[in-house]
Amino acid sequence: MFYAVAAYLVWGFLPIYFIALAPTGPFEIVAWRVLFSLVFCAIAILVTRAWRPFAAILKRPRIVLIMGAAGALIYVNWQTYVYATTSGQVVEASLGYFINPIVTVLLGVIVLRERLRVTQWIAIGISLVAVVVLTVGYGKLPWIALALAFSFGLYGLVKKQVGRDVDALSGLTLETAWLAPVAAVQLIVVGATTGITLGHEGPWHTVALVGAGVITAVPLLFFAAASRRLPLIVMGFIQYFTPILQLIVGVALLHEPMPVERWIGFGLVWVALAVLTVDLVLAVRRDRRAGTANEESTDAVASDPLPE
Numbered sequence: 001m002f003y004a005v006a007a008y009l010v011w012g013f014l015p016i017y018f019i020a021l022a023p024t025g026p027f028e029i030v031a032w033r034v035l036f037s038l039v040f041c042a043i044a045i046l047v048t049r050a051w052r053p054f055a056a057i058l059k060r061p062r063i064v065l066i067m068g069a070a071g072a073l074i075y076v077n078w079q080t081y082v083y084a085t086t087s088g089q090v091v092e093a094s095l096g097y098f099i100n101p102i103v104t105v106l107l108g109v110i111v112l113r114e115r116l117r118v119t120q121w122i123a124i125g126i127s128l129v130a131v132v133v134l135t136v137g138y139g140k141l142p143w144i145a146l147a148l149a150f151s152f153g154l155y156g157l158v159k160k161q162v163g164r165d166v167d168a169l170s171g172l173t174l175e176t177a178w179l180a181p182v183a184a185v186q187l188i189v190v191g192a193t194t195g196i197t198l199g200h201e202g203p204w205h206t207v208a209l210v211g212a213g214v215i216t217a218v219p220l221l222f223f224a225a226a227s228r229r230l231p232l233i234v235m236g237f238i239q240y241f242t243p244i245l246q247l248i249v250g251v252a253l254l255h256e257p258m259p260v261e262r263w264i265g266f267g268l269v270w271v272a273l274a275v276l277t278v279d280l281v282l283a284v285r286r287d288r289r290a291g292t293a294n295e296e297s298t299d300a301v302a303s304d305p306l307p308e
Contacts, residue, residue, distance in 0.1 A: 004226035004238045007219040012245025015085040015093070016253070017215060021208055024197045026082040028190045029212060032198065033078060034183040036213025038176035044169055044217070054170045063162050064174065070158045071175035075182065077151040078216075084144045090250035091258065095134070096148030097243040098269050101276060102127045103153040111157060119279040123272040130268035137261030168224030172217055237277070 021029055045051050057063055084093040106124055108114040134142050159171070190196060198209050250256045
């Protein structure tokens with residue numbers, strides 16, 4: 001529980017961290033975030049002597065390519081998120097993580113051909129109405145929220161393909177290794193246009209930029225540790241810490257506007273999440289009862305005397 005809460009608290013307060021990196025722009029922040037995450041992961045692999053499982057993964061081209069796809073998706077997610085936080089759109093970013101569970105369910109239908117229960121379809125329908133309401137209220141499609149939700153949903157879908165073969169540290173190392181050339185090119189472009197800020201805004205600013213790698217990697221490792229120990233339904237509840245904190249930061253600390261139509265849109269999303277959560281709880285209970293009934297039936301058969 002400590003690992004889970006720590007991970008989601010760090011993610012919830014990330015907007016404050018990225019805003020504090022001003023005057024560094026979002027493209028430079030993400031580039032350093034990628035490179036310093038890679039450095040942190042490399043050091044962690046050496047310290048924990050995890051190079052053997054990492055080397056074994058490198059010998060499997062399919063997994064390496066899948067992690068490249070995961071890296072591309074998490075890059076889109078990071079770049080969109082940092083742009084949102086540094087441009088005064090933290091509230092819309094929080095919306096993206098509120099609707100992420102619903103998008104995950106929708107991707108299960110589209111990509112994995114899963115069959116949904118009626119209540120799950122109701123939750124998706126309510127969330128679509130919420131997007132329409134927010135689009136009308138904004139006067140434009142909430143593209144930041146949708147980009148965050150779909151990029152992270154697809155990222156989870158890709159990671160699921162190799163979940164049992166790749167640990168969190170090796171996975172993040174591979175993802176950031178794939179992204180390192182992109183980050184390098186991005187820094188060259190930033191240096192040629194607006195100029196690099198690293199090392200030019202004081203020692204604390206430099207430390208904070210370097211720390212972007214640590215603050216990226218540590219909560220991911222916490223999350224991996226928690227997901228191995230906690231039931232899925234508990235992780236499902238705790239995941240709402242992040243968007244709730246982001247919403248509070250956006251409204252209470254950064255004073256972003258929350259007109260009536262935005263509250264209505266968020267309210268509809270919360271109703272959809274409540275429907276989805278109740279459905280999940282009931283489904284888990286049904287599965288447990290079915291499992292218990294099967295065990296009792298098996299025990300009864302095993303205890304019957306064999307026919308003579």
